Amino acid sequence: MDLMVPIQQSREGFCLFHSFCKDSDIKIQTLRCKDRVRVCFSGGVKVFDGEKFDSGGNGDGLGRNEVFSEKRRNEVSAVSRSDNFGLNGEGANFDVRNGGGLSLSKYCCSRNFEEYESNNCLRRLVRDGELEEGFRCLERMVYQGDVPDIITCTSLIKNFCRVRKTKKAARVLEILEESGAVPDVITYNVLISGYCKVGEINSALEVLDRMSVAPDVVTYNTILRSLCDRGKLNQAMEVLDRQLQKECYPDVITYTILIEATCKESGVDQAMKLLDEMSSNGCKPDVVTYNVLINGICKEERLDEAITFLDNMVSLYGCQPNVITYNIVLFSMCNTGKWTDAEKLLTEMLRKGCSPSVVTFNILINFFCRRGLLGRAIDILDKMPEYGLIDGLTKVGKTKFAIELLGEMRGKGLQPDIITYSSLVGGLSREGKIEEAVNFFHDLEGLGVRPNAITYNNVMLGLCKAHRTDRAIDFLINMVAKGCKPTVGTYTILIEGLAYEGLVKEALEILNELCSRGAVKRRSARQMAAKI
Numbered sequence: 001m002d003l004m005v006p007i008q009q010s011r012e013g014f015c016l017f018h019s020f021c022k023d024s025d026i027k028i029q030t031l032r033c034k035d036r037v038r039v040c041f042s043g044g045v046k047v048f049d050g051e052k053f054d055s056g057g058n059g060d061g062l063g064r065n066e067v068f069s070e071k072r073r074n075e076v077s078a079v080s081r082s083d084n085f086g087l088n089g090e091g092a093n094f095d096v097r098n099g100g101g102l103s104l105s106k107y108c109c110s111r112n113f114e115e116y117e118s119n120n121c122l123r124r125l126v127r128d129g130e131l132e133e134g135f136r137c138l139e140r141m142v143y144q145g146d147v148p149d150i151i152t153c154t155s156l157i158k159n160f161c162r163v164r165k166t167k168k169a170a171r172v173l174e175i176l177e178e179s180g181a182v183p184d185v186i187t188y189n190v191l192i193s194g195y196c197k198v199g200e201i202n203s204a205l206e207v208l209d210r211m212s213v214a215p216d217v218v219t220y221n222t223i224l225r226s227l228c229d230r231g232k233l234n235q236a237m238e239v240l241d242r243q244l245q246k247e248c249y250p251d252v253i254t255y256t257i258l259i260e261a262t263c264k265e266s267g268v269d270q271a272m273k274l275l276d277e278m279s280s281n282g283c284k285p286d287v288v289t290y291n292v293l294i295n296g297i298c299k300e301e302r303l304d305e306a307i308t309f310l311d312n313m314v315s316l317y318g319c320q321p322n323v324i325t326y327n328i329v330l331f332s333m334c335n336t337g338k339w340t341d342a343e344k345l346l347t348e349m350l351r352k353g354c355s356p357s358v359v360t361f362n363i364l365i366n367f368f369c370r371r372g373l374l375g376r377a378i379d380i381l382d383k384m385p386e387y388g389l390i391d392g393l394t395k396v397g398k399t400k401f402a403i404e405l406l407g408e409m410r411g412k413g414l415q416p417d418i419i420t421y422s423s424l425v426g427g428l429s430r431e432g433k434i435e436e437a438v439n440f441f442h443d444l445e446g447l448g449v450r451p452n453a454i455t456y457n458n459v460m461l462g463l464c465k466a467h468r469t470d471r472a473i474d475f476l477i478n479m480v481a482k483g484c485k486p487t488v489g490t491y492t493i494l495i496e497g498l499a500y501e502g503l504v505k506e507a508l509e510i511l512n513e514l515c516s517r518g519a520v521k522r523r524s525a526r527q528m529a530a531k532i
Contacts, residue, residue, distance in 0.1 A: 115141075115146040115147065118137070118140075118141045118144070118146045118148075119141075119146070119148065119149045119152060120504075120505075121137055122134055122137045122138060122141065122148065122149070122152050122156075123149070123152045123504055124504065125137055126152055126155050126156045126159060127155075127499060127504065129159070131156065131159055131160055131163070131165075131168075134156055135156070135168060135171075135172065138153065138156070138172065138175055139175065141179075142175055142178065142179045146179075147179055147180055147181050148175075148176060148179055148181060150176070150181055150182075150183060150184060150187060151526060151529040153172055153173075153175075153176045153181075153183075153187065154183075154186060154187045154190055156169075156172050157169040157172050157173060157187065157190050157191050157194070158190045158194070160172065160194070161190065161191065161193070161194025161195075161197065161198075162194075164198050166191075166194050166195055166198060166200060166203065169191055169194055170191060170203075170207075173187065173188075173191055173207075177212070182212070182213075183212065183213070184213060184526075185211075185213050185214070185215065185216050185218075185219065186523075186526055186527070188207060188211050188213065188215070188219065189216075189218055189219050189222065191207055192204045192207050192208065192219060192222055192223065193222050195207065196222055196223060196225070196226035197226075199226075199230070201223070201226055201227060201230070201232075204222075204223055204226065205223065205239075208223065214246070214248070215243075215246065215248060216248065217243075217248055217249070217250065217251050217253075217254065220239060220240070220243045220248060220250075220254065221251075221253050221254055221257065223236075223239055224236050224239055224240065224254060224257050224258065225257050227239065228257055228258065228260065228261035231261075231264075231265065233258075233261045233262065233265050233266075236257075236258065236261065237258070240254070240258065249281075249283075250278075250281075250283065251283065252278075252283055252284065252285060252286050252288075252289060255274065255275075255278040255283055255285070255289065256285075256286075256288055256289045256292055258274055259271045259274050259275060259278075259289060259292055259293065260292045260296075262274055263292065263293070263295075263296030263299075264296075267296075267300070268293065268296040268297050268300055268302075271292075271293060271296060272293070275289070275293065285317070285319065286319065287319050287320065287321065287322050287324075287325065290309075290313060290317065290319055290321075290325065291322075291324050291325050291328060293309070294306050294309055294310065294325060294328050294329065295328050297309060298328055298329065298331075298332035301336075303329075303332050303333065303336060303338070306328075306329055306332060307329060310325060310326075310329055313325070321354070322354065323349075323354055323355065323356065323357050323359075323360065326345065326346075326349045326354060326356075326360065327357070327359050327360055327363060329345060330342050330345055330346065330360065330363050330364070331363050333345065334363055334364070334366075334367035339367060339368070339371070339373075342363075342364065342367070343364075346360070346364065357391075357392065358391075358392030361380055364377075364380050365377045365380050368380065390402045390405055390406060390416070390420050390423055390424065391419070391420070391423040393405070393427070394423045394424060394426060394427025394430075395423075395427070397427075397430070397431060399424060399427035399428055399431055399433075402423070402424055402427060403424060406420070406424065418449055418450070418451065418452050418455065419454075421440075421444055421449055421451075421455065422451075422452065422454045422455040422458060424440060425437050425440055425441055425455055425458045425459055426454075426458035426461075428440060428462070429458050429459060429461055429462025429463075429465070430462070432462075432465075432466070434462040434463060434465075434466045434468070437458070437459055437462050438459060438463075438471075441455065441459050450482075451482075451484065452484065453479075453484055453485065453486065453487045453489075453490060456475055456476075456479045456484060456486075456490065457487070457489050457490055457493055459472075459475055460472040460475050460476065460490065460493045460494065460497070461493050463475070463497070464493055464494070464496065464497025464500060465497075465500070467500070467501050469494070469497040469498055469500075469501055469503075472493070472494060472497055473494065476490065476494060486519075488520055488521075488524050491510075491511075491514055491519065491520055491528075492528050494510070495507045495510055495511050495528055496528070498510065508529065511525055511528055511529060512525075
């Protein structure tokens with residue numbers, strides 16, 4: 001008989017194993033340390049000394065993982081007591097609560113260990129992109145009677161959809177259902193999204209009809225977006241009726257999708273009726289919804305109405321316009337030759353504290369150059385370093401020029417904000433210049449600039465991509481010490497970084513710990529795990 005327990009509970013496990021043996025003919029033969037998470041008892045204990053075991057048998061102890069040391073694990077508070085790798089994972093074999101005590105009512109036999117190893121193998125294959133081999137591994141698992149992990153299978157479905165192999169993705173879901181596992185709504189959503197992206201709407205609707213769990217608003221939004229993008233508004237409205245019958249109420253994204261499609265097919269006036277319905281149902285429109293409407297008004301060449309709508313957004317609708325709102329109206333003004341109005345709107349935009357984007361400047365410069373107004377175009381160019389050009393340059397791989405513009409800004413006495421510095425750090429990280437990014441980050445303290453979560457995340461992302469997760473953990477520690485609260489994005493970067501270096505088990509343990517402490521919501525945790 002084999003008994004497998006977490007290594008930190010090895011003493012309790014030893015006593016439990018002994019209690020099973022003392023009233024029977026079973027003799028202890030070996031005691032094997034399988035890995036740093038499990039201890040497997042199946043025989044001849046000669047010495048028991050804390051967590052050290054002398055094997056009387058084959059001596060196949062693996063010891064501690066030297067890559068991701070105990071010290072580093074403690075620093076990020078990432079020792080997972082639950083050891084749960086998914087809804088169908090092996091963690092269900094332990095009752096870990098009240099400080100991590102071992103429940104004597106449950107134990108894990110060798111069959112569970114084989115299932116655990118099979119899921120680990122499947123996880124590695126999916127992570128490495130070996131999809132066909134992963135599919136065969138899944139088939140073998142089910143044939144052997146193992147229950148596959150939902151998160152891993154969801155990731156396999158997602159990857160098959162990414163390479164447009166939707167039939168294989170659907171087969172994975174079927175195998176998962178046949179194995180006795182219970183797919184959750186995220187698994188179904190991933191397959192539905194895959195069908196929609198390749199235009200297989202009917203297949204997506206078939207999955208919707210046979211879901212074993214209740215669809216959520218994301219399920220319906222995915223299908224509605226696909227139908228509306230293909231000009232099938234009437235069919236989309238039928239799906240909306242089904243959604244309401246299921247008492248799954250539309251959110252702001254649902255209505256925005258339908259309003260945009262209505263603007264294209266039936267005109268803005270009809271879309272405004274949908275806006276009224278949205279408000280009457282207690283769903284508050286956001287700036288994206290209003291941007292869709294303003295864009296529709298501009299495309300119908302009703303510029304004056306668009307300007308009035310923009311002017312009344314705060315007073316009548318309680319919504320602050322963003323840079324996209326202004327860009328839509330500016331573009332329409334330039335297209336109709338009202339460049340003086342466009343300049344006035346730019347001035348108003350700046351007065352209200354809305355910083356222009358690279359798109360804003362491109363709209364104006366292109367218009368002035370087409371009209372031969374080069375002097376005005378140059379005036380706009382002179383303003384660009386001050387307003388957002390640096391961020392735009394870093395996003396198109398021209399961080400070197402962005403740093404030169406930063407020097408010009410300082411030369412003119414302008415003090416860049418943390419958003420500008422974060423953009424530069426992110427640009428350097430994306431271009432693989434991680435040491436420059438780290439040095440630039442450290443220079444911020446000398447400039448009296450306090451990094452925010454985005455700045456830290458940009459550096460950590462670059463370090464993780466460069467297989468320097470250990471240094472990324474140092475930044476996490478520094479981040480917390482300086483009073484900067486980590487975000488879900490921070491943890492996502494670190495967890496994916498560990499998985500990227502092959503430390504999948506450690507990544508999942510951290511994720512479980514964060515989830516148990518409430519630092520990461522369970523839904524976000526499942527989405528993170530699906531990427532590993």
